[in-house]
Amino acid sequence: MKTRRDFLKQSSMVMGGLALPIIPSCVAGSRIKAAGPMKTQHIQKPLVLWFSQTGYTKRNGMLLQKTFERLGLNATGADIRDFDRGGINKFDLIVLGSPVFYYDAPQYVKDWIQTLPDLRGVPVAAYVTFGGPEGNQHNAACSILEGLVEKQGVPIGIDTFMNMSSFPLAWSKDKVHEKTWMSRHLPNKDTYREVREFAGYLVDQVKKGQSSEFSKKITLRECSTWLAPVFWTKLFVKNHSIDKKSCIRCGTCVEKCPVDAIDLSGYKVNTDACVLCFGCINNCPAGAVHMEYDGEKVIGYHDFMKLKELKIIEPDEGLEKKK
Numbered sequence: 001m002k003t004r005r006d007f008l009k010q011s012s013m014v015m016g017g018l019a020l021p022i023i024p025s026c027v028a029g030s031r032i033k034a035a036g037p038m039k040t041q042h043i044q045k046p047l048v049l050w051f052s053q054t055g056y057t058k059r060n061g062m063l064l065q066k067t068f069e070r071l072g073l074n075a076t077g078a079d080i081r082d083f084d085r086g087g088i089n090k091f092d093l094i095v096l097g098s099p100v101f102y103y104d105a106p107q108y109v110k111d112w113i114q115t116l117p118d119l120r121g122v123p124v125a126a127y128v129t130f131g132g133p134e135g136n137q138h139n140a141a142c143s144i145l146e147g148l149v150e151k152q153g154v155p156i157g158i159d160t161f162m163n164m165s166s167f168p169l170a171w172s173k174d175k176v177h178e179k180t181w182m183s184r185h186l187p188n189k190d191t192y193r194e195v196r197e198f199a200g201y202l203v204d205q206v207k208k209g210q211s212s213e214f215s216k217k218i219t220l221r222e223c224s225t226w227l228a229p230v231f232w233t234k235l236f237v238k239n240h241s242i243d244k245k246s247c248i249r250c251g252t253c254v255e256k257c258p259v260d261a262i263d264l265s266g267y268k269v270n271t272d273a274c275v276l277c278f279g280c281i282n283n284c285p286a287g288a289v290h291m292e293y294d295g296e297k298v299i300g301y302h303d304f305m306k307l308k309e310l311k312i313i314e315p316d317e318g319l320e321k322k323k
């Protein structure tokens with residue numbers, strides 16, 4: 001029997017097929033390169049910023065910061081939601097990290113970049129964390145870098161780090177998508193080694209005054225991003241609400257929601273505004289966020305981790321304790 005997921009997959013493939021002839025011209029246009037020289041090769045104050053809903057991107061961002069510190073630099077790390085962007089020009093390297101959502105960088109991150117002041121000559125880099133092969137991760141990282149370069153930053157690097165997906169529709173109580181289950185051991189020591197190497201690579205690039213060019217790849221996933229995947233997925237999400245009885249009013253869902261769609265005073269979710277990032281249900285410590293997909297109750301990320309007794313491997317640096 002065909003499920004709605006099969007239907008969605010097939011429709012997007014058909015529509016993707018129809019769109020194929022226009023892909024090359026659209027994607028090939030996005031060549032990301034420096035418009036001018038690097039401001040300085042004397043690096044002292046790198047800045048690592050991240051948008052992170054379930055902690056993977058934050059963990060790697062903190063490790064980048066820590067590695068910069070170990071290299072003798074005065075590094076700063078922050079969530080973009082807590083960062084005062086007015087002071088961004090005092091940094092001499094900016095690295096921005098984000099999860100991949102729906103085969104792209106989240107719109108919230110792209111919009112946030114637009115609000116930055118001019119970054120003329122500042123070396124910039126991007127990284128993404130993502131939930132499995134074929135996640136369009138390279139292009140998502142390029143999307144972020146592209147935004148920073150439009151602000152006149154000088155591109156020096158991108159990287160992509162895989163971990164278990166935090167996309168709750170990839171699991172139900174009894175069934176987990178193979179791709180998600182296969183990557184449940186990630187991140188691991190190799191991931192963290194790659195993160196540290198990325199930090200070292202970026203520092204070397206700045207010292208050499210070396211910018212790089214990047215371009216998006218032509219992929220079917222890239223094409224899917226033009227077909228409004230959130231819109232289609234939302235068609236099957238029902239009863240997204242806050243359960244008044246279970247809610248402990250901690251405000252986590254409100255903090256996590258990038259579009260202010262949750263009004264805790266009335267226990268209401270504005271489902272029209274919701275961008276289906278699952279930040280609310282993935283992080284609610286009381287299981288008070290309710291949502292059904294295809295007739296089944298959605299289980300949030302932390303509840304799923306508990307249910308399956310999964311534990312995150314932390315880097316040796318002990319990042320959280322340092323804070």
Ligand SMILES: Cc1cc2nc3c(=O)[nH]c(=O)nc-3n(C[C@H](O)[C@H](O)[C@H](O)COP(=O)(O)O)c2cc1C
Nearest residue numbers: 052053054055056057099100102103129131135166
């Ligand atoms: C709404 C949503 C959409 C996602 N879409 C993708 C995707 O298109 N490709 C992919 O590889 N991973 C996808 N993922 C997985 C996340 O990119 C991955 O779990 C990421 O590391 C989460 O980062 P965070 O913990 O910092 O929020 C998605 C996760 C969510 C919650």
